[in-house]
Amino acid sequence: MTNGKAWGPYLLTVAGAATGLGTIAMGLPAWAGSFIVACSVLAGAVLRLLVPHDGDSLLAVRSRRTDAVISAVLGVALGVVAVSVAVQWIMGRQ
Template sequence: MTNGRGWGSYLLVLAGAAAGLGAIAMGLPAWAGSLIVAFSVLFGAVLRLLAPGDRETMLATRDRRTDAIVSGVLGGVMTVVALSVAVQWVMGRQ
C-alpha cells in the first residue's frame, strides 16, 4: 500500500490531460491540446525517473526506470503524431 508519497508524476499527467482536453473544449485545434497532453506525459516520465528510489508509488509491480521508459516512449509517440497533424493543418491553411 502507498503512503501518499511519489504521486507527483501521476498527478502531473492527470492535470496535463485535463488541461489538454480543456484547451480543445475551449476551441484550440486538437493538435494543440494533444501537444499539451504529450508534453505532460514526457515531463511526468522525467519526474518519475528523477524520483528518489525509496519512495513508494502507486505502481509497486513495475520498476521506476521501466515506468519512466514506457511513459517516455508513449509521450514521444504522442508528440510525433500531434506534430504531424499540426504540420498538415498548417499546410492546409495556406
Template sequence: MTNGKAWASYLLILAGATFGLGAIAMGLPAWAGSLVVAFSVLFGAVLRLIAPDDRESLLAVRSRRTDAVTYGVLGGVLTVVALSVAVQWITGRQ
C-alpha cells in the first residue's frame, strides 16, 4: 500500500493549475492566473526534490531528480511567460 504523502507534489500542482485556470475563467487577468500555475509547479518541484526516499514516487520509471528538474524548468518557463505578459498588460501594450 502506498502512502498518501507520495502524491503531495502531484496534488499541489493539480490544485494550483485548477485554481489558476479557474481564476482566469472568473475574470482575473491571464498573467495573474498563469503566475499561480507557475508558482504551484515550482513549489511542486521543491516538494518533489525534498521528498524522503521511502515516499519518493509512485512511478518507478522516473527518478525524483528527473521530476524536480522537469517541474523546475516548466515552472521557470511559465513564470517568464506570465511576467512578460504582465509587463505588457501593465504598460498598456496588449
C-alpha cells in the first residue's frame, strides 16, 4: 500500500485542472484557465521530484525523473499556448 505523500503531486495537478476548468466555466477567458492548469502541472512535476521515494510508487512503470520531465514539458507547452493566446486576446482588445 502507498503512503499519503505519494498522492500529493497527483492531487495538486487534478485540483489545479479542476480550478482552471472552473474559471473557464465561470466566464473568464480561456487563457486564464489554461495558465492555471499549466502552473498546476508544473507544480506537480516539481513535487514529483521532491517527494521522497519510499520504495512503493503509484507509477511502477515510469521512474520519478521520467514522470517529472514529461509533466514539466507538458506544463511548459500549456503555459506557452496560454501566454500566446493571452497576447492575441490583449492585442485584439486594443
